Amino acid sequence: MRRFGRTMVTAALGLAVVGGTAGWASGDDRQTAVTGPPPGTTAWRADTASGRALPDPAGATPREVARFFAGLDEAARGELVRSHPLVVGNLDGAPLPLRYEANRIAVAATGEARYASLAAPDRRILAFDPRGRGQVAEVFGDLEHAEHVSVIVPGSDNDATAYDAARKPATGPAGMAGALRSVAGGSTAVIAWVGYTTPVGVGLDAAGGRLAEAGAVRLARFTQGLDAVGAPDPVLFCHSYGSVVCGLAARHTDATDIVAFGSPGMRAGTAAALRTGARVWAARGPSDWIADIPNVEFAGLGHGADPTSAAFGARRVPAADVRGHTGYFAAGSQSLAAFAAIAKGDVR
Template sequence: MQRRRRVKRILIGAFAASAVLVDAGAAAAQAAASNEQVAITTPPAGSAAWVEDESLGRALPDPATADAPTVAAFFASLTEAEQDRLVQIYPLVVGNLDGAPPALRYRANRLAVADERDRSRARAADPRLGPVERAAAEARADDTARLLQKGRQILAFDPRGRGLVSEVYGDLATADRISVLVPGSDADLGHFEQSGDPLRGVSGMAKALLAEEHRQSPSAKTAVIAWTGYVTPSGLGPDAVTSRLAEAGVPRLLRLLAGLRETSSTSVPPALFCHSYGSVVCGEAAPRIKDRGATDVVVFGSPGMGVETAGELGSGVRVWATRNPTDWIGNVPYLEVGGLGHGADPTTAEFGAVEVSSQGAAGHTGYFANSTASLHNFGAIALGAYQDVTLRDSRQP
């Protein structure tokens, strides 16, 4: 047993060191200091009281077990006054129920976000707390205050831990095509938006994708969801080289997709754009995606999808992959040993994905930069304009 644990520690170190060597100093310090994260797998605060609520004379759908069709049917049966009452009393529950009307969830999450902002401001001003706790509370207050800006459509919000948040860009009610951005390590409430470098945050990626769709097809009705709906690895520590957090995030991603089937008008399955560790989540989810047609799964900057070939992901998905030559993730070992690592490189011919060009993109987060082939291709795939996708030229590095 001790020998097995020692081997596991050595392998973890090897994987992390490979990434650190190519991403340099700050990442090395982060990897050394990072801790294993606690996955969020239970319903949000207020769920216990919600389940016990008998004020409507009937049971409310259990957030832990009710499927999206059940949730959708429940809300469709309510009067406007009954919906308003539930939003006011249980904002975190309504705001996170996949299958509930998106407009209702936006309203509920606005209340939940405001509550967290006010709670954080009170903590930041509490003289009984130490300077570190007060600074963290002030940062949380700032992060939540930004989410309350006019016009923002927060589809999900959970203040537990590092904070989970998902936002819709565009109109889900009228969209003919929907895309979901699934981010990788370090994605959370505090990193949802990156003011200094917007494309490092999932919010910036989603906005760039929506703008590219409109550039390619100005009349297209599209929506993009920036989905920070699972607890991601922090830094380059142990969590980044195992699928533990990805496996915990899969049911949450599948519930999102099930909810969209109930609440959107499009008959086209949402396309998944999976960055870095997010491609591990998509790889774990892919065999369980059974939609109305093939789901486009686009992986970029991927450490692997947990399999050796795209065929292992099932017939319900169409897999696209890209990695630019300056992305440090290409130097991470593409293998799986004893639960460590994420399998084969999705950008190889042997894997079997459609490899698209990312010419012009630079680094691990540069795939949505203006005028890059990757952004053009992502927009074309999101629109279903597959004839406009440019494949990687084998002569490129």
């Protein structure tokens, strides 16, 4: 019994360093998850358009939002963008061009140098929320006319403040999205989705499911918003702690495929337990430190079974040449080629 106790304590301590892109580092900074409707909602609720009440960001479904905007003329749409950019820019179901324009206005209005690059006219910023550490989503490619759509769901240490920070090539949400888009081709749009509050470092937040649960709600609604504007059902590429988010959101999305890579677990014992119609894939490189994390759940810590294990039942993605925890999208890698094939629907 004493040996069992020591084993469980060791496992719990190991789980306290599970997480995202920072490697083996401590992280005790507990984060407050940004949830609920976007900033500016109170003023939005008090306004009207063409004599009609505006859809409540907290209660209206993305399809209801899409129907509302379809009933407005161009002038009324433009007025809402100018008057309520933070709401329109984050409103799932709103027309894509309006969201891009609204977010350019919202980013510029912050007056913060750390966000200035996001307002460049050639960027398609699909969401921007400056609360907390900030959240952002960016489209690579033409989402309005895409035949295939992929969404990158990142892990720890990702937020709007660090989104445009210098990184190694093909790492970070934007680097991963850009790399996938370049290989998958012009008919594929890829979204870098930093749409939830991620853990900082690799402490208790990364070992627990609290932030992932909040993120899963936001991811599910985001995919519903894509559906509401007529985008194809997406492929979710879920890195590290992002795979925990995807695991919890799986049954609430219409994803065709869910790809977990560098994953500490998906809060499910098997792929079937995710209760999704999507095909589930998993990849882990030979030098990824995530392999050293115990795949258990104990006292609320840990994320369960290893998605790359045979018992989990996911389809395996080749990753023998992947280096480290963030090298899955490296140019010429087996994993990037496989990811592109999945993104384009070329794998049966």
